Amino acid sequence: MADKKFKQTFMGIPIEKHDTAAWADIEEMKAISQVNLPAEEDIRNAKEYVDTNQK
Structure with missing residues (x-):
């Protein structure tokens, strides 16, 4: 139950930065x-950026 509360708390924080x-x-x-x-x-x-970071 504690895991679910933690997840719900941080769902609004974006992972990526799109700046x-x-x-x-x-x-x-x-x-x-x-x-x-x-x-x-x-x-x-x-x-x-895409061209230089290709594998």
């Missing part, structure tokens, strides 16, 4: 679908 994600800095949004479009530089940085 540096490409979609974190929104340059504009599409009108109908509300999809955010990041800046071109953020897209390049995200691609570079």
Whole structure:
């Protein structure tokens, strides 16, 4: 029972940090679908990060 209470207490704390994600800095949004479009530089940085961290 104590394990369940612990889990319920910390369910709201996110595990990942999305501060540096490409979609974190929104340059504009599409009108109908509300999809955010990041800046071109953020897209390049995200691609570079993915390319350098491939196995």
